[in-house]
Structure formats: structure tokens, C-alpha cells
Amino acid sequence: MKRVDLVRMFTEWNLKAFDGELPIPEIRWNPRLRTTAGRFIPSRKKSIIEVADYLQEEENAELLIRDTMGHEMIHYWLWVMREPYGHNSAFHKKMEELGVSRYNPVPRHRPFKHCYVCDHCTQQIWVRKRLKAAACAACCNEHSSGKYHPQFKLRLSQENLEPVPQQNEASG
Ligand SMILES: [Zn+2]
Ligand SMILES: [Zn+2]
Numbered sequence: 001m002k003r004v005d006l007v008r009m010f011t012e013w014n015l016k017a018f019d020g021e022l023p024i025p026e027i028r029w030n031p032r033l034r035t036t037a038g039r040f041i042p043s044r045k046k047s048i049i050e051v052a053d054y055l056q057e058e059e060n061a062e063l064l065i066r067d068t069m070g071h072e073m074i075h076y077w078l079w080v081m082r083e084p085y086g087h088n089s090a091f092h093k094k095m096e097e098l099g100v101s102r103y104n105p106v107p108r109h110r111p112f113k114h115c116y117v118c119d120h121c122t123q124q125i126w127v128r129k130r131l132k133a134a135a136c137a138a139c140c141n142e143h144s145s146g147k148y149h150p151q152f153k154l155r156l157s158q159e160n161l162e163p164v165p166q167q168n169e170a171s172g
Contacts, residue, residue: 004062006051009069017070017098018077025076029053035126037104038068040075041138042085042121047076058106070100075122086122116154125154 006027014022025047033039033052041048049072055064074094078085085091087102095102104124116125118136120143125136131154139152 004056004065006049006065006069009066010049010073013066013070013073013098017094018073022073022077022080025049027051035104036124037064037106038072039123039138040072040079040085040121041142042076042079043142047079049073049076055106064106067100067105070098071095071102074098074100086119114156115158117157118152118154120152124157130156 006029007024010022010024010027014020027049028051030039030050031053033050034054036052037055038049038051041050049069051065051068051072055061055068058064074091075085077094078090083090092102114127114130116127116131116134117123118125118139120139121136123136123138134154135148135150135152136154140146140149143149144152
């Protein structure tokens with residue numbers, strides 16, 4: 001399997017859409033991501049951008065990975081500027097400029113019935129059963145020494161809905 005060079009992709013977007021000003025974060029493949037194509041994990045030491053491994057097996061792998069990288073870099077860019085870095089209006093504006101998508105077009109497993117979102121880091125988590133009181137593991141690890149903290153409680157955002165599939169040809 002030909003591995004896409006994530007660092008090179010980051011650098012291309014950085015020059016194309018961010019004036020080359022974004023400091024390079026840690027960039028890595030994540031083999032465990034299934035319902036989300038990528039994620040951004042902020043940290044004052046060194047932020048992390050992760051891309052789901054399985055994207056490499058998709059037909060349009062390179063396009064999908066570029067799209068995902070662009071999306072995560074917008075979160076990162078807002079965070080670097082100390083702005084709110086969720087899917088807000090600034091995010092959407094930049095998203096249109098880059099031509100990347102809002103949703104993961106090819107979740108590995110679907111459909112899960114319930115979608116929870118962490119309002120802090122914007123991660124979406126699809127599950128089969130409703131959760132009682134779950135918090136975002138990434139945020140609890142990052143900000144609460146791994147302990148449950150109600151600030152990072154997951155919020156039910158969608159039900160019985162699949163992530164919206166999108167045409168990737170349009171976004172390349
Ligand atoms: Zn979170
Ligand atoms: Zn996002």
C-alpha cells in the first residue's frame with residue numbers, strides 16, 4: 001500500500017491556504033478511528049492532527065486524505081489564533097475557501113444510531129446505544145489527567161441519521 005505523505009500534504013495546504021504560517025504539529029495515522037476521518041487534538045506542548053488509517057484503502061484515498069487534512073487544519077488554525085475552533089461560522093467560511101467538507105464522507109462503520117459530539121474539541125462519536133454520562137476521552141486526558149470531567153460531557157447531536165455522504169470530486 002502506497003502511503004500518502006501526511007507531512008507533505010500539511011505543508012501544501014499550509015502554503016496554499018494559511019500563508020505558510022502554521023507551525024507543524026505532530027501528524028500521525030490513527031488505525032483506530034472508524035467513524036471520523038480525522039481529528040485535531042490541541043495541546044500547548046504540541047498539537048496533534050490524526051488521520052484515519054482506513055482512508056488509504058478507499059478508492060479516492062488521496063483526495064479523501066487531503067480533504068480530511070484540510071478540515072483538521074482549519075480547527076488547528078483557529079486554535080493557533082486562540083479563536084473558538086469548533087464548527088462555527090469562521091470555520092465554515094474557511095472551509096468554503098479550501099473546498100473541504102464538513103462531514104466524513106466515508107465512515108468505516110455505518111450506520112450507528114446516535115451521534116454524540118464533544119463541544120470542546122468537536123469530535124463526533126457514533127454509537128449504537130445511547131450513552132448515559134460519558135465524557136470525551138481525548139479532552140479528559142488532555143485537560144483533566146484522564147479523569148471524568150463534566151465540562152467535556154458528550155452531547156447528543158443527531159439520531160438515526162447517517163453522516164451525510166458527500167461527493168468528493170467536488171472538493172478536490
Ligand atoms: Zn473532546
Ligand atoms: Zn471538524
